[in-house]
Amino acid sequence: MVTMGDIAKKAGVSTVTVSKALNDKEGVSDEMKRKIKQMAADMGYRFHAAAKSMRSGRTNNIVILIPERFAGDEQAFYLKFYRQIISVLESYDYYGILQILSSDDEERLMLPKAFLENRADGVIVLGQPKKEYIEHVTKENVPLVFLDFYTDQLNADVVVTDNFYAVYELTNYLISQGHREIGFVGNVHTTSSIQDRFLGMYKSLLEHRLPFNERYLVSDRDDAGRFIDLVLPEKLPTAFVCNCDHVGYLLIKKLSDSGIRVPEDCSVVGFDNDIYATLSTPPLTTVEVDLEEMAKVATKRMIEKLEGDKGSDGYGRILIKGSIVFRESVKNIQ
Amino acid sequence: MVTMGDIAKKAGVSTVTVSKALNDKEGVSDEMKRKIKQMAADMGYRFHAAAKSMRSGRTNNIVILIPERFAGDEQAFYLKFYRQIISVLESYDYYGILQILSSDDEERLMLPKAFLENRADGVIVLGQPKKEYIEHVTKENVPLVFLDFYTDQLNADVVVTDNFYAVYELTNYLISQGHREIGFVGNVHTTSSIQDRFLGMYKSLLEHRLPFNERYLVSDRDDAGRFIDLVLPEKLPTAFVCNCDHVGYLLIKKLSDSGIRVPEDCSVVGFDNDIYATLSTPPLTTVEVDLEEMAKVATKRMIEKLEGDKGSDGYGRILIKGSIVFRESVKNIQ
DNA sequence: CTGAAAGCGCTTACAG
DNA sequence: CTGAAAGCGCTTACAG
Incomplete structure (x- = not known):
């Protein structure tokens, strides 16, 4: 292994000078x-993150913690x-260490091991734990930054997709x-996501002074989240808002099987813009979540917290807009 | 931050004793x-990976490097x-740092940054770079360990799925x-995977003294890997081996559209056992790759290299068996 | 069973 | 512009 000391010796200077030059x-x-950088390159010098970390007390690593059931x-x-x-x-010159939160560790309230070993400076929790x-x-x-779920903790930074507003717009459409x-x-x-999507639809109906018929509420899974068979209401509405594309796909299958x-005869919209939206016949009009923007905002927030621009204190709930993707599953019945 | 020194002071011993106790x-x-461990827990002591790493020269991190186009x-x-x-x-008490290899870095032959900064001890390359x-x-x-692709470099450790043997068995079936x-x-x-799958079929045909008719070879993508429209031969074989489920799915669509x-009228088998295998009608008989076993073997190999059980020197190409999943896309025409 | 000393590779604060 | 000294938190090798 080549160290700054080695370069210093060869260059006839001190390690301090080498350190300054390389940084x-x-x-x-x-x-x-110039001379020192050239030598470093020639000698195959590699920075030593651990040594730097010892002095600065920071690792430039972030744990991304995903509860097992989402992974x-x-x-x-x-x-x-x-x-x-x-x-x-x-x-930003940071690295992300993925850790899956086992239900065991979740139960026992264990912090991610990489954090406990001071391998990381912060934790982005991705997906809702207990x-x-x-x-x-x-x-x-x-x-901490919580990503893609709510919490009612006040002192938390939260970045979520704007489920409510997206389905509100979709229903307006x-x-x-x-x-x-x-x-x-x-x-x-x-989940709170599904709830918010429902409420977005509800707001749109309210605004247009339209009633919501409870019989048009079709459950798609049990409370533990496992899919169940869809039971169609006797009289159908002219359109269904599905909480996700997968269920939209299943609903269209179900409708087709019943000759609808x-x-x-019936319009269907989904949410996620995932593979099920394009695999269903017809392809689904749906909402695309802006993963990239969410990741960007959450990461920036984390780095702000760590590098402590103290002006940016306080916590926030940040909603990221999705966008509607128009396909062929909605009919104009005007 | 709590250090071993803090615990030592409180316990009236030296840091050496604390270090020994905690380890x-x-x-x-x-x-x-017992006493020291209890105090450490009470004081919220957390190990300091960087300090340990400085002495041992090892980080217990591994870079997983995935070329951009596969990610x-x-x-x-x-x-x-x-x-x-x-x-x-x-x-094994190791952590994995994911790095995406951009085509730019690939072109410029850049080693993964996390490795260059001595943040990781080794690199598992996942997916074939140039x-x-x-x-x-x-x-x-x-x-180094190469995972899921071949190379003709002699001094390399390679873990791949046994494409050849799996399709050989599938064709025997x-x-x-x-x-x-x-x-x-x-x-x-x-790719070499597709080539090996083809050769596995070919071996089965050879063994059964069956000819391979060049006209039954249907291309599914251009040399850059982009899907192209499938062109069916004028006279169809009684069965098609597809290099992957996605193409199996597309083929079945194509055949159905032509009234076949x-x-x-024609059997179809795939490879991968991914979502396309279950989405196609009928669902595909296919090969399931043993991801878990491949990951296990590759990781173990890496750790062996690092912890240097010098007996286990030398390099190897390790093939991991897949298994056939039987569904409804094959007819017995005996 | 316990501890003083040295050192891992680097950077900061200070002196020249 | 350059460098000697100290220290980040830990572990190893040695002495008692």
């Missing part, structure tokens, strides 16, 4: 800097999220296409 | 160990792979179901 600090002549998802949504995050981190876990981790002295009888597919008691054509 | 080394009375994949196959790897790493990159990285003094005219869908010049029923 482009003042107090070394340009000529000397097994077929579509790897959270892993894609993680991939966005590390790209942003890298642009309430007690959130409370516990908030109490510890851990720089349905109404602009002449729909007055609108249903919702989803169990509003499983989409969108001719 | 469960010999030379401290059980009574004292954008819709199904996030490589990210799922990464997720398996970190689970194995964690069980030939020049592989050559360069092999020459540098980096502990087709033949056992009475098929004699068997086609292949895939461009054999894009699967499996009644």
Whole structure:
């Protein structure tokens, strides 16, 4: 291993000078800097993060903590999220250490091991852990950002997609296409995302002074989150808002099997713009979440906290806008 | 921050004793160990990875390097792979730092930054980079394991799925179901995986003294890997081996559109057992790759290299068996 | 069983 | 513009 000391010896200077030169600090002549950098390159010198970290007390690593049950998802949504995050981190010279939060560790309120070993400066929690876990981790002295879920903890930084507003807009669109009888597919008691999506639809109906018919509320999963068979109401609305594309896909299958054509007899919209939106026939009008922007905002927030621009104190809940993707699953029935 | 020194002061011993106690080394009375551990817990002591790393010269971090073009994949196959790897790493008290290899860095033969900064002890390359990159990285003094692709570098550790043998078995199965005219869908010049899958089929045909009809070879993508429209041969074989499920899915669509029923008129098999295998009608008989085992073997190999059980020297190419998943896309035509 | 000393590779604060 | 000294938190090798 080549150290600054080795370069110093060879160059006939002190390690202090080498350190200054390689870090482009003042107090070394340009000529000397050039020479030292050249030597470092020739000798295959590599920085030693641990030594730097010892002095600064910072590691430039961030833990990304994903509860186990979200990391097994077929579509790897959270892993894609993680991939966005590390790209942003890298642009700030940070690294992201992924840790999966096992249900065991979640139960026992264990902080991520990488953080406990001082391998990381902060933790981005990606996906909603149990309430007690959130409370516990908030109490510890851990720089935290919560990503993609709410919490009612006051002293928390939260970045979420604007579920509410996106479905509000989506429903406005349905109404602009002449729909007055609108249903919702989803169990509003499983996650706050689904609940907010439901409420977004509800707000749009309220604003247009349209009633919501409880019989048009179709559950798609049990309270534990497992999909159940969809039960269609006897009389159908002219359009369904589905809480996600996967369920939109299943609903269209169900409707087709009953001889009901989409969108001719019934319109359907989804949420996520994932693979199910393009695989269904017809492809779904849906909402695309802005993963990249969410990752960017959450990461920036974390780095602000760590590098302590003290002006940017206080906590915040940041909502990131999604965008509607128009496809062929909605009919204008005006 | 609490240090060993703080604990030592409070306990009235030296840091050496604290270090020994917390690391469960010999030379401290059980009574004292218990007391020190209790104090450490009470005081919220956290290990300091950087300090340990300075002495040992090791970080217990591994870089997982994925070329950019594999990390954008819709199904996030490589990210799922990464997720398996970190689970194995964690069980050995290691951490995985994901780095995406940009085409720029690939062109300029840049080693992953986390490695250059001595943040990691080794690199697992996941997914095939350019030939020049592989050559360069092999020459540098980096502990390396290549995962999920071949290289003709002799001094390399390689862990791949046994594409060849799996498709050989899959084709044997087709033949056992009475098929004699068997086609292949895939461009054999894009990746070594596809090539090996083709050769596995070919071996099975050879063994059964069946000819391979060049007209049954259907290309599915251009040499750059982009999907192209499938062109069916005028006369169809009784079965097609597809190089992946996605193409199997597309082929079945194509056949259905031409009024050809699967499996009644033509059987189809795929590879990967991904979402396309279950989404196609009928669902595909296919090969499931053993991600978990591959991750386990690759990770173990890396740790062996680092912890230098010198007996386990030398390099190897390790093939991991997949398994056939039987579904409804093959007809017995005996 | 316990501890004083040295050192891992670097940077900061100070002196020249 | 350059460098000697101290220290970041820990562990190893040695002495008692």
